Amino acid sequence: MSEQGTYVEKSYNRDTRYITDRITRDGRDGWPVEAGRYRLVVSRACPWANRAIIVRRLLGLEDALSMGICGPTHDKRSWTFDLDPGGVDPVLGIPRLQDAFFKRDPDYPRGITVPAIVDVPSGAVVTNDFKQITVDLETEWSDFHRDGAPDLYPAALQDEIEAVAEPIYQDINNGVYKCGFAGSQESYDESYRRLFARLDEVSDRLRSRRYLVGDHITEADVRLFTTLVRFDPVYHGHFKCNRSKLSEMPVLWAYARDLFQTPGFGDTIDFTHIKQHYYCVHRDVNPTGIVPLGPDLSNWAAPHGREELGGSPFGDGTPPGPVREPVDPDHNPVLSAVK
Structure with missing residues (x-):
């Protein structure tokens, strides 16, 4: 988009x-x-x-x-x-x-x-x-669907998935953009406060449960993950979402690493492309087009400890097979470490 x-x-x-x-x-x-x-x-x-x-x-x-x-x-x-x-x-x-x-x-x-x-x-x-x-x-x-594919949108959980995901979309997924593209201090301040209030609320929800809805990955987790994985490389600095880094929010940081280390999530992430897009395209926000070298992203491979909360990534299903369209390992330090 x-x-x-x-x-x-x-x-x-x-x-x-x-x-x-x-x-x-x-x-x-x-x-x-x-x-x-x-x-x-x-x-x-x-x-x-x-x-x-x-x-x-x-x-x-x-x-x-x-x-x-x-x-x-x-x-x-x-x-x-x-x-x-x-x-x-x-x-x-x-x-x-x-x-x-x-x-x-x-x-x-x-x-x-x-x-x-x-x-x-x-x-x-x-x-x-x-x-x-x-x-x-x-x-x-x-x-x-492949044999063993997880049910990411279970019929019995669809209403809860949408109820949980809608405020996440408004205040987090789209909220980071409202901060980054704010045209006034007042607009930025309001969006910033809503963003971090919602992040704190989601953190509280995830403190005692491994996934947002149910006991395995659902559509709700996919929607949140793609914002969290971009938070420290882009949104914290480029979009001025700088109360805390993701890596300074213990529950959300562990949750994001849990998903990142799950086949199908981290192996789709190209940090180089992510940073090039935001810092090069958004010249109204970053006029020089300079792409920062940091942060160090190797910490995405650190143990997360979320298994203690129970549940399993794929429920009764199985992990996906080998990646068919791999990310360049040099664009993802976790993949680079195992190439």
Whole structure:
């Protein structure tokens, strides 16, 4: 997702007018679930896209849903496939994600965002509704889940997952952006206070339970993780979310390391891409474009001790297999240590 938004009374308001078509088992929006038909387009830099990367891997959907990876930076026009030979996506045959949006609507007026799912035969974007994408991967795509895939969105827990995740989205996932893109001191102060009040509240919830909802990983944990893993490298300094580092909040730090060390989470994280995106693209926040060398991220491999709280990452399921689209080990110090 590019951070398109508007400033109302100098507060940041994210533009959430997405293409909301859904890919479903019954194809009611005209897009039936079909293995091999669609391509998930992401950037490893983006926390919203990172959710889809994690869910796809946990569920073992690699053979059913291919993935195109954009580079960490973009201009005002679009995310680009600059990591691919010739700067062209090998499946879609396009250099810019905007080409797929314009294939859907030649006059598409809004931001070109990731994640997006593209219909390969037509070359047109089906949806860029990041929240619905992961829920549908978990529910509508179940015929293509791997054996042993965890149930990330259990029917009996869906209401609780959404009730827990909604304030996390408002005050943490989007809250860091409200701090970073605040246009006034008053707006920043309010967003900062809401962010850390919510982090403290979530910390209290996780003090006696291993996961946010239930006794194994769910969609709620995926949504929180992708913000927490970016907190110290980016949000603490770049977005002025600097009351405390994640590594100075004991419960949340242990919780985040627990997830990071779980197959499907940390092995999707490209810290180099994350830092390059925020520090290079957000020139209004970081005019020089200088990317900091720190912090030292090797501490993500430190023991977390969360096993004592019970539960298990995958419930009755099993871990995902080997990574099919690996992160460059030099971009993740934990992976680098074991390469």
